[in-house]
Amino acid sequence: MVSTSHNPVDTQPPAPGFAHATSATGSRSIHISGQVGTDASGRVVExxxxxxxxxxxxxxxxxxEAAGGKAADLVSVRFYVVDWDPSKFEALGAAGAAARVHYEFPETAVTLVGVAALFTPEHLIEIEGVAVAD
Known part of the structure; x- marks a missing residue:
């Protein structure tokens, strides 16, 4: 898979940690359902x-990985954050850095949506993505 980030330099501000647009070539699309902060037993992490x-x-x-892809195959990610406000951005940045210890997530197209609630009150975030793999 080949993924290219695109950032219009004359018409939009720089994209810190993500790309304004991503193009990808590959033979297979993988759509990852919204993932939440639960461990293998289904408990919400503290x-x-x-x-x-x-x-x-x-x-x-x-x-x-279960679908046969890898982190580098991601082309877009959507974050749904309960009661979003900009003060929560620092927590997201720290979490991204912690997760990158395990996975080499690329700078890809990202959307962050503030929501009133998720499917259970314990969940504070849900993340879904799209990947293109060979």
Missing amino acids: GGLAAQTTQALLNLGRAL
Whole structure:
């Protein structure tokens, strides 16, 4: 798979840690359902938004591997964060750094959506993605 990030330099501000657009070539699309911060037993991890985000990213990586892909194959990711406000950005950044110890997530197209709630009140974040693999 070949993935290329695109950032229009004359018309939009720099994209710190993500790409404004991603193009990819490959033979297979993989759509990863929303992953939440639960461990292998289904329990929500303790430690708030940062811990749940790290776990959700690890779960995303594992789901992608189960489908025959790898983290580098990701072309877009969507974050759904309960009661989003900019003060939560630091927790997301720390979680991303922690997850990158296990998976080499690329700088890809990213969307962050603030939501009122997820399917259970314990979940603070849900992350879904699309990958293109060979």
